[in-house]
Amino acid sequence: MQKMKLVMVGNGMAGMRTIEELLKIAPGLYDITVFGAELHPNYNRILLSPVLAGEQTTQDIVLNSMDWYAEHGIHLHLGKKVGRIDRKQRVVEAEDGTRAEYDRLLLATGSTPFMLPVPGADLPGVIAFRDIGDVEAMINASSQYKRAVVIGGGLLGLEAANGLKLRGMEVSVVHLGSWLMERQLDEPAARLLQKSLEDKGLKFLLQKQTAELVKGESGRVCAVNFKDGDSVPADLVVMAVGIRPNTALAESAGIHCERGIVVNDTLQTYDPRIYAVGECVSHRGVAYGLVAPLFEQAKVAANHLAEYGIGRYEGSVTSTKLKVTGIDLFSAGDFIGGEGTESLVFSDPSCGDYKKVVIKDNKLVGACLYGDTINGAWYFDLLREGTDIAQFRKTILFGQHHLGDSGHGPADHVAALPDKAEICGCNGVCKGDIVKAIVDKKLFTLDEVRAHTKASSSCGSCTGLVEAVLAQTVGGDYSAAPSKKPLCKCTEHSHDEIIAAIKEQKLKSMRAVFDALEWKTPDGCANCRPALNYYLLARWPGEYQDDKHSRFINERAHGNIQKDGSFSVVPRMWGGLTNPKELRAIADVAEKYQVPEVKVTGGQRIDLFGVKKEDLPAMWQDLSAAGFVSGHAYGKALRTVKTCVGSQWCRFGTQDSTGLGVKLEQLTWGSWMPHKFKLAVSGCPRNCAEATIKDFGVVCVDSGYELHVGGNGGIKVRVTDLLCKVETEAQVMAYCGAFTQLYREEAHYLERTAPWVERVGLNYIKGRIVDDAAGRAALFERFKYGQQFAQVDPWKERAEGADAAEFQTIRITA
Amino acid sequence: MSDWIAIAKFEDLPRLGARVVQFDTVRVAVFRTSSDEVFAVKDACPHRGGPLSQGIVHGKLVTCPLHNWRIDLTSGEAVQPDRGCVHTYQTRVEAGQVYLRLAASKSAAESCASHA
DSSP, rough: OEEEEEEEESSSHHHHHHHHHHHHHHHSSEEEEEESSSSSSOBBBGHHHHHHSSSSEEEEEESOOOOHHHTTOOEEEEEEEEEEEETTTTTEEETTOOEEEEEEEEEEEEEEOOOOOOOTTTTTTTTEEESSHHHHHHHHHHHHEEEEEEESSSHHHHHHHHHHTTTTTTEEEEESOOOOOOOOOOOHHHHHHHHHHHHHOEEEESOEEEEEEEEOSSSSSSEEEEEEEEEEEOOOOEEEEEEOOOOHHHHTTTTBBBEEEEEEESSSSTTTTTTEEEEEEEEEOOOOHHHHHHHHHHHHHHHHHHHOOOOOOOOOEEEEEOOOBBBOOOEOOOOOOOOOOOOEEEEEETTEEEEEEEETEEEEEEEEEOOTTTTTHHHHHHHHHOBOOOOGGGGGOOSSSSSSSSSSSSSSHHHHOTOEEEEEEETTTHHHHHHHHHHTTOOSSSSHHHHHOOOSSOOTTTHHHHHHHHHHHHHHHHTTTTTSSOTTOOOOOHHHHHHHHHHHHTTSSSHHHHHTTTSSHHHTTTTTTHHHHHHHHHHHHSOOOOGGGGGGGHHHHTEETTSOOEEEEOBBBBBGGHHHHHHHHHHHHHHHOOOOOEEEESSSSSEEEEOGGGGGGHHHHHHHHHOOOOOOOSSSEEEEEEEEGGGGTTTOOOHHHHHHHHHHHHHHHTOBOSSOEEEEEESSTTTTOGGGGGEEEEEEETTTTEEEEBOOOEEEEEEEEEEEEESSSHHHHHHHHHHHHHHHSOOOOOOHHHHHHHHHHHHHHIIIIIIIIHHHHHHHHHHHHHHHHHHHOOHHHHHHTTTTGGGOOOOEEE | OTTTEEEEGGGSOOTEEEOOOOEEEEEEEEEEEOOEEEEEHHHHSSOOOOOOSSSEETTTTEEEETOOOOOOOOOOTBBBSSOBBBBBBEEEETTTEEEEEEEESSSSSHHHHHGO
């Protein structure tokens, strides 16, 4: 079948994000052609400011390299501006005559900077701040000229001013309003901002209206004159007074435009074959200029281009950050406040700290922070979720600090600990031992401290504390450590880079990974090999050949190694259900193999301890004959599904929790995971199955099922987050499979769901699992596909003779 | 050469794996590396006696499954900063057959003398 043709006009961030999303969910659906007016591949426009400031290079900000376009078979026309759309013939034509036919057209023409219509606006030396060309012009000017004037004291203007200052120019910022960034800040915050920028050497001319730009003797701009008669000399004028959606092309083709190209909630224009995303769009009367909403649009547009037809874009709440190093500000929503709102304010001008939250009906509707902005993300969540804040209104200005010290918190209290305080409980290492090792052995990294003291080398829960001791002991040098953490010493690459490389470069064997990513050791180590084996297995089910020599002994021998070298055996009991026949079989096996200890586990099954490795296959044969399969109690895998009795017996039960637990276990058993993974189903909110400390927990209620994720009963107890509520068992299964698959695909090896959820954020997971129905369905499909290959009982295979040598000792008699 | 004992065919030693040879009460772990070299050490980690044969083999090292000590298979010594040493045995491969010399040329005390 002939592929449909998709043409995109505008090679910018919103458009390319749409293409990327589309390739992710429906690769191969279209033959894609992209027109870009600039000569560069797609780059991150937001990072032009750091480029101007000299903190990054243009190379650093490229998002999709030319190779990327080639790899994805995208026809790319750079430096070609599309001048005409023929909607009848369904053809676009660039100014140089290049033509492309389309079945679907995506307009992502972005915006153009608004140039003040004053005399002299077209003089040499007068530019905007929009693209790489403008940045290059500014960098050039800064090496030849001295005085710069930036017109516009908004986000972009201030970033431009800061960059030019860092490039050595004298910079004045001209602003019409009475305070800076009035669309993002209230007056007190703006005054603090102005002060810190003045401390950096910027000058401000507020409430000044530009009258004309004066031409100098050389023909270049030489000054800016204001309406009040004042004047300021200038060799370079940067206009940053706003942007206008670029609608000329759409308008010339007769597509309805108002302030921007008008689209509906599916990002479709008035011509159903034509979609539009990005800054050129007007959606429900709003044109967005920040990146987050544009990416939300991209996702929805991709969904419709992929013909899934379910996503809707309903507008965005935006938040702002200024990319000027050393200045932290944050604002979101209605931060000015008005009728019916209340404002809570904390202000400490001499410390440069200001916080304001605006509340309406016990909900956060806006926030404006200057100085300490660490809680910005939290406020933004509260705002978008419409959380009732009545419970913590009194402490809301002081942030989310009650959530514990797993992150950045511990530094202060570590300093106060005595030397005898135990830091690492697994290995019994005290603070004094660590400090002594750091000083005596001149240690600078966490790895070195681990190697020399064993602190944080077992369960890892004290890693934050050990890092804090390290930071406190070696001071500033520690912070110089690279922020990217390599998987292990065999490689420079982080977990995420490796996961991406395996997927994108289609690496399907351990050797391919070692070669492609230039491993430093011939065959890895005991840390990276199990991780790579998992990543390969999870990414290429049915294709990758599992490497048992890259598995920890428990997974190689399918039992838990104990401290005396014996193993424990846990047969699977579906949902914790058993019967006399099964119990009799377990009793027989325990007697036959003289099992020294039998114990009921926390996961509602029976553990047989002290089994000799040589006896395992025969024991599995007996268990297999009685209908048992492996319980995977030894693996980074699906462990148990714990249940309570539910509506079948319990007078409080609202649903059949046991039956649902059995179904969930049948769905998920056998799957390998980044770490162990536990499920539970409770039949009512009394939660007897403890579902709220499981990786995926279901709490049945009268009207359906609450789904909870990211719980952990281990080293550090973490209660689950509520993912969502669903109505049917089928939905529980689908959400469970999708969540499990997302974790399998994206978490780091040996990262449980609890730290993973905290790392990526619940909102991200909700976005993927709850909001994105098509994505959820695709994840669930991939999970089920992988399960075809995973649901083979390893015990039965070995009972039937597979891998026999693993379990045999070679006996030599004299 | 009477103290050399044939223990297994070379092909029965898994690459990047190990086999356990039991002689009376002595358990020896025989390893084959990715470069097809064969090494033998006593199957007990100098740390807490963990079964080294069950560890992951990488380069010429094995990582003990109990507490992740790394043991150099050529010398039997633990990799710094851990300190300890395990007895090593001589091996040779001839005509596809692996031989182990149980009567070690050096006593455990000698080969680990540097840690005495």
